[in-house]
Amino acid sequence: MQINSVASERPLPAERAYVMTMTIKSFKGRLNVLVHLFRPEYDPAESDLYVWENLLGGAIEPGMEDPEGSKKVLMEAFTKTERDQVFEYIKDRYTDRVTEATARAMSFPIPTGLTPLSAIPEGKSVGLVRFSKLPNYTLPFALHGLYDLSQHEPLVEEDQA
Numbered sequence: 593m594q595i596n597s598v599a600s601e602r603p604l605p606a607e608r609a610y611v612m613t614m615t616i617k618s619f620k621g622r623l624n625v626l627v628h629l630f631r632p633e634y635d636p637a638e639s640d641l642y643v644w645e646n647l648l649g650g651a652i653e654p655g656m657e658d659p660e661g662s663k664k665v666l667m668e669a670f671t672k673t674e675r676d677q678v679f680e681y682i683k684d685r686y687t688d689r690v691t692e693a694t695a696r697a698m699s700f701p702i703p704t705g706l707t708p709l710s711a712i713p714e715g716k717s718v719g720l721v722r723f724s725k726l727p728n729y730t731l732p733f734a735l736h737g738l739y740d741l742s743q744h745e746p747l748v749e750e751d752q753a
Contacts, residue, residue: 608638611669614692617691621747628738629670631735632735632736653705721737724736
């Protein structure tokens with residue numbers, strides 16, 4: 593399993609700034625499924641500590657000025673310590689099933705109008721891995737992973753007939 597941690601080129605304006613993914617070799621009949629990891633729960637008091645004017649930028653498109661989703665995107669991210677804990681958890685539990693785990697610092701300022709991962713509805717191909725609900729979960733915080741099976745090749749090619 594390969595671990596990639598991409599450092600920021602600039603000092604980070606917030607400790608909670610790391611986004612993470614992992615690639616599962618085979619999952620639900622698909623190959624190399626990319627899973628976007630996030631913290632589904634956070635203490636609202638922590639959110640109150642941030643100076644959002646320094647962290648948020650312009651809207652991703654006109655009419656998308658609501659900052660609440662973008663604030664939650666930051667709150668779903670990981671601190672450096674949490675990032676390292678997630679890497680260790682993946683290595684301990686999933687090293688034979690995961691090909692790669694990656695973390696990188698978010699880009700700042702965060703555009704307003706973003707949709708947090710926790711707000712993406714599950715559907716036919718989109719779903720959540722609720723790691724914190726699995727047996728022998730060891731992290732001190734909840735961890736979820738969002739995937740979209742439609743973005744990945746099937747294990748076995750389907751008949752074209």
